[in-house]
Amino acid sequence: MESTPESFAWATASLIPMTAVTPVVPPCEPTSQGAIIAELYQVTKSFGGAVPCLHRVSLQLRRGDFYFLTGASGSGKSTLLKLLCGQLQPDQGIVRLFGEEVNPHQDRRMAQLRRRLGVIFQDFKLLGDRSVAENVAFALLVRGIPKTEIQQRVQTALKLVGLSHKANAKPQSLSGGEQQRVSIARAIVGSPELLLADEPTGNLDSQTSQQILALLHRLHQHGLTVLFTTHDLALTRLVPHRILHLHHGKLESLTHP
Numbered sequence: 001m002e003s004t005p006e007s008f009a010w011a012t013a014s015l016i017p018m019t020a021v022t023p024v025v026p027p028c029e030p031t032s033q034g035a036i037i038a039e040l041y042q043v044t045k046s047f048g049g050a051v052p053c054l055h056r057v058s059l060q061l062r063r064g065d066f067y068f069l070t071g072a073s074g075s076g077k078s079t080l081l082k083l084l085c086g087q088l089q090p091d092q093g094i095v096r097l098f099g100e101e102v103n104p105h106q107d108r109r110m111a112q113l114r115r116r117l118g119v120i121f122q123d124f125k126l127l128g129d130r131s132v133a134e135n136v137a138f139a140l141l142v143r144g145i146p147k148t149e150i151q152q153r154v155q156t157a158l159k160l161v162g163l164s165h166k167a168n169a170k171p172q173s174l175s176g177g178e179q180q181r182v183s184i185a186r187a188i189v190g191s192p193e194l195l196l197a198d199e200p201t202g203n204l205d206s207q208t209s210q211q212i213l214a215l216l217h218r219l220h221q222h223g224l225t226v227l228f229t230t231h232d233l234a235l236t237r238l239v240p241h242r243i244l245h246l247h248h249g250k251l252e253s254l255t256h257p
């Protein structure tokens with residue numbers, strides 16, 4: 001059953017200010033005791049090289065938490081996210097999402113699980129021939145949600161990212177930061193339980209990156225669980241969240257310096 005926009009606290013949050021975040025003082029907040037909603041257990045993934053991309057990686061994401069996933073370019077951050085959303089299958093180990101084992105070969109089951117996810121990408125992946133509102137509405141249209149509900153959800157999502165006034169614009173007329181905010185609206189419009197953000201600031205300047213981080217941090221404060229990958233350690237110092245660090249195929253947990 002589809003949830004209504006009102007079913008998630010963050011979906012009714014007041015308008016999020018598009019300001020840069022102020023650096024915080026360590027230490028990290030303790031992680032919540034929320035239920036585990038995503039899990040890797042002893043996962044190994046290799047692409048045929050001498051060293052596996054991921055080697056016996058175990059990880060648990062709890063509902064309501066915000067996680068940074070850091071690591072150098074090529075350390076396997078995107079691979080880990082693709083395993084979580086079933087785009088890739090592990091060579092060994094188990095991936096679970098919302099308590100169910102992820103199996104990329106089970107198309108219908110995976111489609112249902114993916115509806116509970118929001119995903120944003122470094123390169124936005126917006127449809128250039130559609131308006132901002134149509135881009136945000138797209139995933140809901142293919143689910144067969146009634147038009148009036150789609151309109152309401154799109155309006156709410158665009159308001160949350162501060163882009164109501166750009167609803168009829170085409171993506172190419174927007175700045176990089178605005179395009180990323182459209183892709184965030186698209187990711188949250190279906191009221192996901194977990195947001196996977198794959199280098200969402202990788203193509204943005206420092207100030208715009210901070211604005212995007214501030215936006216995702218605010219969504220988290222209103223209840224959204226977020227996994228945010230970045231190779232920019234400076235960003236992780238701005239908000240006090242747990243850092244998971246990939247190094248030589250292994251996962252390490254870091255604290256703020």
Ligand SMILES: Nc1ncnc2c1ncn2[C@@H]1O[C@H](COP(=O)(O)OP(=O)(O)OP(=O)(O)O)[C@@H](O)[C@H]1O
Binds near residue numbers: 053079080231
């Ligand atoms: N489909 C694939 N086929 C072969 N090799 C792959 C494939 N996908 C990823 N790799 C390799 O796995 C390693 C990890 O890639 P991945 O994209 O996960 O890294 P990343 O940490 O996200 O990097 P970046 O920060 O540059 O995006 C890289 O060496 C990459 O070349």
